[in-house]
Amino acid sequence: xxxxxxxxxxxxxxxxxxxxxxxxxxxxxxxxxxxxxxxxxxxxxxxxxxxxxxxxxxxxxxxxxxxxxxxxxxxxxxxxxxxxxxxxxxxxxxxxxxxxxxxxxxxxxxxxxxxxxxxxxxxxxxxxxxxxxxxxxxxxxxxxxxxxxxxxxxxxxxxxxxxxxxxxxxxxxxxxxxxxxxxxxxxxxxxxxxxxxxxxxxxxxxxxxxxxxxxxxxxxxxxxxxxxxxxxxxxxxxxxxxxxxxxxxxxxxxxxxxxxx
Amino acid sequence: xxxxxxxxxxxxxxxxxxxxxxxxxxxxxxxxxxxxxxxxxxxxxxxxxxxxxxxxxxxxxxxxxxxxxxxxxxxxxxxxxxxxxxxxxxxxxxxxxxxxxxxxxxxxxxxxxxxxxxxxxxxxxxxxxxxxxxxxxxxxxxxxxxxxxxxxxxxxxxxxxxxxxxxxxxxxxxxxxxxxxxxxxxxxxxxxxxxxxxxxxxxxxxxxxxxxxxxxxxxxxxxxxxxxxxxxxxxxxxxxxxxxxxxxxxxxxxxxxxxxxxxxxxxxxxxxxxxxxxxxxxxxxxxxxxxxxxxxxxxxxxxxxxxxxxxxxxxxxxxxxxxxxxxxxxxxxxxxxxxxxxxxxxxxxxxxxxxxxxxxxxxxxxxxxxxxxxxxxxxxxxxxxxxxxxxxxxxxxxxxxxxxxxxxxxxxxxxxxxx
Numbered sequence: 137x138x139x140x141x142x143x144x145x146x147x148x149x150x151x152x153x154x155x156x157x158x159x160x161x162x163x164x165x166x167x168x169x170x171x172x173x174x175x176x177x178x179x180x181x182x183x184x185x186x187x188x189x190x191x192x193x194x195x196x197x198x199x200x201x202x203x204x205x206x207x208x209x210x211x212x213x214x215x216x217x218x219x220x221x222x223x224x225x226x227x228x229x230x231x232x233x234x235x236x237x238x239x240x241x242x243x244x245x246x247x248x249x250x251x252x253x254x255x256x257x258x259x260x261x262x263x264x265x266x267x268x269x270x271x272x273x274x275x276x277x278x279x280x281x282x283x284x285x286x287x288x289x290x291x292x293x294x295x296x297x298x299x300x301x302x303x304x305x306x307x308x309x310x311x312x313x314x315x316x317x318x319x320x321x322x323x324x325x326x327x328x329x330x331x332x333x334x335x336x337x338x339x340x341x342x343x344x345x346x347x348x349x350x351x352x353x354x355x356x357x358x359x360x361x362x363x364x365x366x367x368x369x370x371x372x373x374x375x376x377x378x379x380x381x382x383x384x385x386x387x388x389x390x391x392x393x394x395x396x397x
Numbered sequence: 398x399x400x401x402x403x404x405x406x407x408x409x410x411x412x413x414x415x416x417x418x419x420x421x422x423x424x425x426x427x428x429x430x431x432x433x434x435x436x437x438x439x440x441x442x443x444x445x446x447x448x449x450x451x452x453x454x455x456x457x458x459x460x461x462x463x464x465x466x467x468x469x470x471x472x473x474x475x476x477x478x479x480x481x482x483x484x485x486x487x488x489x490x491x492x493x494x495x496x497x498x499x500x501x502x503x504x505x506x507x508x509x510x511x512x513x514x515x516x517x518x519x520x521x522x523x524x525x526x527x528x529x530x531x532x533x534x535x536x537x538x539x540x541x542x543x544x545x546x547x548x549x550x551x552x553x554x555x556x557x558x559x560x561x562x563x564x565x566x567x568x569x570x571x572x573x574x575x576x577x578x579x580x581x582x583x584x585x586x587x588x589x590x591x592x593x594x595x596x597x598x599x600x601x602x603x604x605x606x607x608x609x610x611x612x613x614x615x616x617x618x619x620x621x622x623x624x625x626x627x628x629x630x631x632x633x634x635x636x637x638x639x640x641x642x643x644x645x646x647x648x649x650x651x652x653x654x655x656x657x658x659x660x661x662x663x664x665x666x667x668x669x670x671x672x673x674x675x676x677x678x679x680x681x682x683x684x685x686x687x688x689x690x691x692x693x694x695x696x697x698x699x700x701x702x703x704x705x706x707x708x709x710x711x712x713x714x715x716x717x718x719x720x721x722x723x724x725x726x727x728x729x730x731x732x733x734x735x736x737x738x739x740x741x742x743x744x745x746x747x748x749x750x751x752x753x754x755x756x757x758x759x760x761x762x763x764x765x766x767x768x769x770x771x772x773x774x775x776x777x778x779x780x781x782x783x784x785x786x787x788x789x790x791x792x793x794x795x796x797x798x799x800x801x802x803x804x805x806x807x808x809x810x811x812x813x814x815x816x
Binding site for chain 1: 477478480481484485487488491492494495496497516517518555566573575614615617632633634635636638725726727728729748749750752759761779781786789790793796797799800801803804807
């Protein structure tokens, strides 16, 4: 049996354990944590299996990046939760990760072994992983904005949520910058120039500028919670357009980054 | 409860208003100039003028940072509200560039062409937006130099690095040279041309192509319609390697690869035999059994090339044929000998992602004769000379270091400082 075919089973296990984990968490915390960890680890093991089976990093197609995202999002949320002792982000991050797994289940991959020569570089894995980590943290910030939007301005809930969102954006923006820098160095090594105004590059720059504007806005308006949450929603839409939406735009066929076969 | 005291709100609003007005006026002025110039590309001054400009601007910013902070316009142009305005302003121009198809401009509306937006980096309004961004970034960085603090180190590193990166990137564009070098096996040349072949020059050394080598992935199965006009394999269906002994299922058929050759030529009308010619395409012998009816079909398939026709196998009773997909390159490289006056020729290998540097020129593996595939007898290299690369790499390194410092800072900080 081709081990790669276990993906639908692993995805189902992850979805089930995450759901049960979130239900168990408030009353039986150790059981909840164990189930959440089990679901995340099963996805990690699945990624390793796919990597070994394909003999290449599974970071090439949109489906593969979604799978990594589903694996990294609970980890990113957990880091922030453990570090700053918050529980609620898990209730936003894990359903979001589950949504992305469900998208993968309904859009099965062909698991292509091939990897074009340009992607055979030491920069490939760090470049894509930096972006996916950034997307995970920035999505956690978006999840926070959904919670904060419903909170009363000036309330403790609103302030706490905003603080979580800020920290997530600052961490995510750091990874976004690293992804941008690694991509520029890779492009210079492989194609002779740092920046080619490829549509994907342009939208990556737009995403970076969107969060750069958010960070400056927060410095200038530390108490303006509602506009900050709205800003986060808009920035996340730009991020999604860069990640998925670009493939549906007329300019997609001019990009070397449209992860289609 | 108001977010800020009324006086502060008023100051912020006036700062935003002035910032937005400066951005709008800059865009209008730059667009007018671009339209008058009929969209002519903006070019940076060549060396050493660009280095002098960079030095003068950096010195001016440093001077302003030391002496100019007491002036309201300097504080405004280096302030946060103006930063938000210029980021938003630049965002809008990038958005325009990011939604337009990149082309020579001929297919774009006249206004877009006259604004030079088919090539953002040489567009006047785009560069004007970038200059405002740089102005704010430079003034913000220089303004804090007067009060050096250890706690601001990550600010200096990230903002200074960004400034150096953009400024050097903009000013170095006229010194950057990118040329294509096309050479056939056994031939040597020092002549290179630009991408559209309208300009040529000679490198200070010659390149002799000793051997071009290409390696392909195992060929895969695809499905085509009965008339062989289009591929009907769809994403999500299995990708079956045409490797001898491989057994797989697709669309209700079980497929077994009975034989597979990397290079083969027809043997009569119904068979293929292996051949060592580079012009021989891959071929595979398949047996397919319908899982419900038990019907079996057997035959050879090849993706073909200019010398051998494509062959497919009809899946009887179904609306498709089994076919071989075009082989996909795994890696390709050029074994070349560098010829320099007064020096012994020396061999080097140039591969994608593994360029070599000779006399300040970087040689990248770019392409090959894709229609000939493994029979390609010539290679396309790119010769790049970028004297500003160290400055840009320092900018990139500082930016990355700043990002790492911010990351570590965010993870270790206990409480977010609100002020």
